[in-house]
Amino acid sequence: MATANKNLSQYDKSRLPSAFSFRFAIVKAQWNIQVTDGLYKGAYDTLLDLGALPGNIVTIDVPGSMELIFGCRQAASISPPVDAIIAIGCLIKGETMHFEFVSMAVYHGLSQLNLTLPVPVIACVLTDNQLEQSLARSGGIHGNKGVEAAVTALQMCGRDI
Numbered sequence: 001m002a003t004a005n006k007n008l009s010q011y012d013k014s015r016l017p018s019a020f021s022f023r024f025a026i027v028k029a030q031w032n033i034q035v036t037d038g039l040y041k042g043a044y045d046t047l048l049d050l051g052a053l054p055g056n057i058v059t060i061d062v063p064g065s066m067e068l069i070f071g072c073r074q075a076a077s078i079s080p081p082v083d084a085i086i087a088i089g090c091l092i093k094g095e096t097m098h099f100e101f102v103s104m105a106v107y108h109g110l111s112q113l114n115l116t117l118p119v120p121v122i123a124c125v126l127t128d129n130q131l132e133q134s135l136a137r138s139g140g141i142h143g144n145k146g147v148e149a150a151v152t153a154l155q156m157c158g159r160d161i
């Protein structure tokens with residue numbers, strides 16, 4: 001899983017389909033907003049760069065990462081439907097066990113959505129020990145995981161179940 005010393009946020013547009021005809025939802029948690037703003041910008045700008053229309057990108061804000069699960073369910077029921085959902089959050093380890101419980105619950109919840117919803121949910125939830133690590137991955141020296149989430153979302157579009 002280690003991405004230290006790697007920046008995976010560069011993509012080759014010529015190897016990707018156009019996002020022009022697809023609709024996306026970005027569900028964004030407000031906790032650690034500096035980080036989730038950076039991830040959101042990375043994802044949003046990348047979708048536009050890949051051809052998505054601004055009117056085809058729906059944004060849903062939720063309070064914390066724990067609420068991303070419900071927010072993604074909401075996103076899956078909007079009309080006209082979206083082709084992929086990106087869940088953006090940032091969990092930073094504190095002094096208690098809360099981080100472990102919430103991280104597990106969020107990833108478990110998002111996995112469950114991928115088993116039950118007809119639309120793919122892309123997990124862009126950072127789980128770091130320190131804020132600096134998250135900042136480095138949301139537009140810093142280790143790139144922007146939001147960019148990678150947008151590329152992944154496009155790659156998962158149009159796969160009807």
Ligand code: RBF
Nearest residue numbers: 029031063064065066067089090091092098102
């Ligand atoms: N939400 C996050 O997205 N990132 C966090 O780092 C985070 N830390 C939390 C720490 C504590 C002690 C608590 C109680 C909540 C935290 N939350 C965090 C909020 C959580 O995702 C959720 O919004 C609340 O638990 C309400 O369901």
